[in-house]
Amino acid sequence: MGNNLFDPSKFTAPAAKPLPVILLLDCSGSMSGEKIRNLNDAVRDMLEVFRDTENVETEIHVAVITFGAEVKLQHALATSCDIQWHDLSASGGTPLGTALRMAKAMIEDKDIVPSRAYRPAVVLVSDGQPTDSWENPLQAFISEGRSAKCDRMAMAIGADADEVVLGKFIEGTKNPLCYAENAKQLRDFFKYVTMSVTSRTKSQTPDVVPEASTIDAKPATIEARAEKPKPPTEKPSDEAGNNEQQAEEGFSW
Numbered sequence: 437m438g439n440n441l442f443d444p445s446k447f448t449a450p451a452a453k454p455l456p457v458i459l460l461l462d463c464s465g466s467m468s469g470e471k472i473r474n475l476n477d478a479v480r481d482m483l484e485v486f487r488d489t490e491n492v493e494t495e496i497h498v499a500v501i502t503f504g505a506e507v508k509l510q511h512a513l514a515t516s517c518d519i520q521w522h523d524l525s526a527s528g529g530t531p532l533g534t535a536l537r538m539a540k541a542m543i544e545d546k547d548i549v550p551s552r553a554y555r556p557a558v559v560l561v562s563d564g565q566p567t568d569s570w571e572n573p574l575q576a577f578i579s580e581g582r583s584a585k586c587d588r589m590a591m592a593i594g595a596d597a598d599e600v601v602l603g604k605f606i607e608g609t610k611n612p613l614c615y616a617e618n619a620k621q622l623r624d625f626f627k628y629v630t631m632s633v634t635s636r637t638k639s640q641t642p643d644v645v646p647e648a649s650t651i652d653a654k655p656a657t658i659e660a661r662a663e664k665p666k667p668p669t670e671k672p673s674d675e676a677g678n679n680e681q682q683a684e685e686g687f688s689w
Contacts, residue, residue, distance in 0.1 A: 452490070452491070452492055452493055452495040453494055453495065453552055453553060454494075454495050454496075454497040454515075454549075454550070454552075455494050455496050455497065455553070455554040455555075455556075455557075455633065455636060455637060455642060456498075456499065456513060456543075456553055456554075456556035456557070457486075457497065457498045457499075457556070457557045457558075457559065458498075458500075458501065458513070458539055458542065458543070458556060458557070458559070459479065459498070459500045459501065459559050459561070460501050460503070460535050460536070460539055460558065460559065460560045460561070461475065461479075461500065461501070461502045461503070461510075461524065461561050462502075462503060462530060462562035462563055462564065462593070463502040463503065463504035463505075463524050463525065463526050463527070464503070464504045464505075464526060464530045464563070464567075465504070465505075465526055465527050465528055465529075466526070466530075466564050466596065467504070467526040467563055467593070468525075468526040469526075470619070471594070472523075472524060472525065472526040474619040474622045474623070475524065475561065475593075475622065476523040476524055477619075477623070478622050478623050478625075478626040479500075479521065481623070481626065481630075482626050482629065482630045483516050483519055483521055485630050485634065486516035486633070486634070489634045489637055490515070490516070490517070490637070491637060491638075493637075494554065494636075494637040494642055495515055496515070496633060496634075496637065497513050497514060497515055497516070497553075498511065498514065498515075498516050498519055499511055499512060499513040499514075500519075501535050501538055501539055501542075502524060502535075503531050503532060503534065504526060504527055504530070505527040505528025506528065506531075507531055507534040507535050507538055510522075510524070513542065513548055513549065529567035529568075530564045530565060530566050530567045530568075531566070531568040532562065532566040532567075532568065532601070533566060533568045533569045533570035533571075533572075533573040534568055534573075536570065536577050539558060539577070539583070540576065540577050540583045543556060543558075543581075543583045543586065544582050549582070554636070554642045554643050555585060555586065555587060555642075555643045555645070556586045556587070557586065557587045557632070557633055557645075558583075558586045558587070558588050558589070559588075559590070559629055560588070560589070560590040560591075560602065560605050561590070561591045561593065561625075562590075562592065562593065562597055562598070562601075562602065563592070563593035563594045563597050564596050564597060564598065565596070565598045565601075566598065566601060570601065574601070574604060574605060577605075578604070578607060578608065587611070587632075587645045588605055588606045588609050588611065589606065589609075589614070589628075589629055590602040590603075590605045590606050590611075590613055591613075591614040591615060591616055591622070591625045591655070592613065592614070592615040592616075593615070593616050593617075593622065594616075594617060595617075597615070599613065599615075599658055603658075609645075610645070610647060610648060611645075612648055612655075612657040612659055613657060613658045613659070614628070614655040614657050614658070615656055615657070615658055615661065616656065617656075621655065624653060624654065624655045624656065625656075627653035627655075628651055628653040628654070628655045631651045631653050632645065632646055632651055635651070
């Protein structure tokens with residue numbers, strides 16, 4: 437009879453699978469002021485949406501690595517509900533290579549990102565040129581080991597961001613290279629990231645990354661910016677006198 441005793445411990449619900457999201461955030465001195473304030477606001481909003489999205493099958497885990505005066509693991513990989521966001525500050529250079537090495541070490545460690553986890557999403561945001569050796573760490577990240585299988589998204593902030601490096605980071609993915617020149621464009625990018633991740637939690641195949649065209653959020657992209665028509669050139673100098681007269685009379689271009 438002992439073998440037929442009811443044992444409630446045998447009836448356990450399967451644990452939700454983690455969907456890791458790893459943020460690589462530039463906190464160099466050039467990010468000070470409005471840039472870092474807007475970045476803090478956008479990440480905070482994203483975390484709030486993640487907290488409301490988790491379900492019994494999929495759990496969004498987030499890690500935050502910052503690179504500026506130092507490379508720092510601001511938040512170890514944990515459920516979005518467990519992350520208490522504290523605003524970032526900006527100082528120092530742009531040691532992207534070191535940040536990539538830290539992120540890769542995290543992803544390759546199966547004690548941190550278990551084999552049962554869904555395909556991680558890695559998001560890189562920067563406004564400048566790398567100030568350390570970045571070529572080999574970047575190549576290793578996108579071509580070797582588990583990190584090469586991650587979904588990768590990137591955003592250039594402002595005109596000084598190294599679009600070549602950021603474009604290399606998303607090489608092989610279907611994601612566009614995004615950019616932000618104001619607070620709205622920065623928020624739009626993080627809405628895009630948020631919707632890409634949350635749509636995977638509702639999918640029957642969470643390892644499949646949605647096409648950019650299927651996501652409602654439409655961030656500003658480098659490709660779209662390049663396709664914009666150029667403004668008209670100035671008129672020849674022999675018309676300058678006439679233009680000056682029109683300006684004095686209140687002519688508006």
